[in-house]
Amino acid sequence: MSAASHEVQHHTTTGVDNRKMLMWVFLASECLFFGTLISTYLIFKGQSLVGPLPEEVFDIVLTSASTFILLMSSLSMVLAVYAVQHGRPTMMKAMLLLTIVMGLIFLGGQVYEFRHFNHIGLGLGQNQFSASFYVLTGFHGLHVGVGVFYLISLLIGSTRRNGLGKDRALWVDTAGLYWHFVDIVWIVIFTLVYLIP
């Protein structure tokens, strides 16, 4: 039997593939993870005993730009899933690469932001704002990093002999779920941390 025939979805009770369901339940767990981090940030809002305070350090233009890029990466991710489902491998590879690049740009922006904040006196343990801000956005950045690693692995895998064809569209689809989730979390963080004064 060829490997490809086995990649067709195994029969499941609900009809949803096991791997996709695993990702959905895992993302439910992640909601609580980020929920706790965001709650911590909000609880400590205005509780810092010393500066610098958020309004003194945030550069809303820069963060808006990197947010826009991260949101656009969701679009390229959707297109990658579309491409793999419709048997267009070149488009899929291009879209995966675009998503990776945009994810890396977002991460680069975050590294720049962290270094800049640190430079103007906002160390990790400086005050309650810095601690809750760095841990929240840091762990979000870690998730983007894991997502980039995930997509790079898929891209490398797609160049192999039995690469990512239509029969393995689910692999890209599941990665897409993760990627969109991380994006959505950023929308919440961006709104609550950067936009609301």
Place this chain on the structure above:
Amino acid sequence: MATAVGTVGQTTEQSKIWGWMTTVDHKKIAALYGVTGFFFFLVGGVEALLVRTQLAVPEGTVIDADLYNQLFSTHALTMIFLAIMPLGASFFNYFIPLQIGARDVAFPRLNALGYWMYLSGGVMLTLSFFFGGAPDGGWFGYAPLSSEAFSPGRNMDYYTVSLLILGTSSLISSLNFIVTIINMRAPGMTMMRLPVYMWMTLVVAFLLVLSLPVITVGLIQLYFDRNFGTSFFVPATGGDPILWQHIFWIFGHPEVYVLILPSMGIVSEVIPVMSRKPLFGYAAIVFAGAAIGVLGFGVWSHHMFTTGLGTVPQVVFSASTMAIGIPTGIKIFNWLGTMYGGNIRFNTAMYFAVGFIALFTIGGISGVMHASPAVDTQHQDTYFVVAHIHYVLFGGAIMGIFSGIYYWFPKITGRFLDESLGKLSFWIMFIGMNATFFPMHFLGVSGMPRRIYTYEAGLGWDTWNLVATIGSYVLAFGVLIFLINFFKTMRQPQTASDNPWGGSTLEWATTSPPPEHNFDVIPEVRDRDPLWYNRDHGIEPTPRPEHMHIHMPPPSYFPLVLAGGVALIGLGLLTHLGVAVAGALVVVYGVWGWALEPTE
């Protein structure tokens, strides 16, 4: 010649060990969980015996205050995370595929990964005694006692790191169990035909998936406070110690249902079979279990009535805590209703199941007492609370687990545990357990605080402390008799038939012990009690086909590699970050190898 024979023997021996290390068979992983979990149960028991020996008489000098703190903290952590949860996971692993009519869990390699991570976390937590000191701030790790200023040693770092590893392990296996139960059921097994044990497993897995991330964040924040100079929980620099309590108990209260619901599921299997009638009120017991799961997330602040929450939160959490007693009570009536009018076989499994109902009810009632903030304020941090938790965790969870061991032992090993030794060990454990923990109610009401390493004579605590200590040794003797029974039984021939108790669920449809592929033919389910339905309607099981093409997942060493990488990351967090980076690289290698490994 002799050398050659020796070499061959060694090779088979090695490949046998390698076989266990790379297994992805849910039954073998269950055996690993079971044996390891029971070993840690004994470790936790020894820790408890040392604590009780120190407290036997006033001004005890057996151990000093520092070691006492390590022992009571590690006793709790060991019993909760290394004994009761893994023993539960052992039964889950073994019986999820068998009870839903599947050949294995949805993700066999993830299953193995969960076990190896559990083992590394457990070893790390236990060995901490010999490498700088075990956690000494209680299993709840209250801030600011857990902060760098008041716990300068490595102790509480072992706490954060090992709990992070153990939590991830539980999360992975829970995800796997949820997908398996929802997605791998045999034809005809609708959700309302699932065995009650499977329902309780599903609720437990959801509780873990939704509560573990919360404590993960808390542990990360605590680790940052202690190592990177943040002050999430340090009040002097703007932190909030009460925030730790909220985070901890939002996890910690669902966690107690994680410990008790599996045992509720086990007795819901044992009682109908031993009473030879269907479970009374199946739907009620399922919805009660789900209700406990939902309400379990809304009661955490009853652990914090003395922190000055204010009147409204106290009233709300008092009401929700009382409300959770209702589904619990429903279950107790369901079990009693099942036994009522039944043709009951009182064997050891049934002894433990009935013992569970009696003792858990006592613990439940003292729990409802704590729902009243006024009463709770009097009980807070006294031995009354210790009595309560041990009635629900020993009288409840452990009694249920023993019931399950006696009930399923013939299925797992093909052998029956000795009934007379079993009943003897039940009575000794039952008497020992009550002698240990019932006096703690009196001690608590007369004001003896928890977590003190010694006390003065003449405070009215001497007699009951001595009784409790004697009781703990009686209890340990009862467990010893079980061990003797186990080793004696394992030397007996395998005589168990497929369905020795006349059970109704699918695990009894296959051989004892089951073959690696569980079922020659996946059974079809027509009723909530499939085997009884088939018996009553004269439906014969499908005959074994002559040629079977059953494909089982091949063994894999990547779970071991990944767990090793995670353990290295943990070690790195305790020693040098370079080690953690090395661990991360091992994880990357493990993930890639895992993804590219052919599983067909």
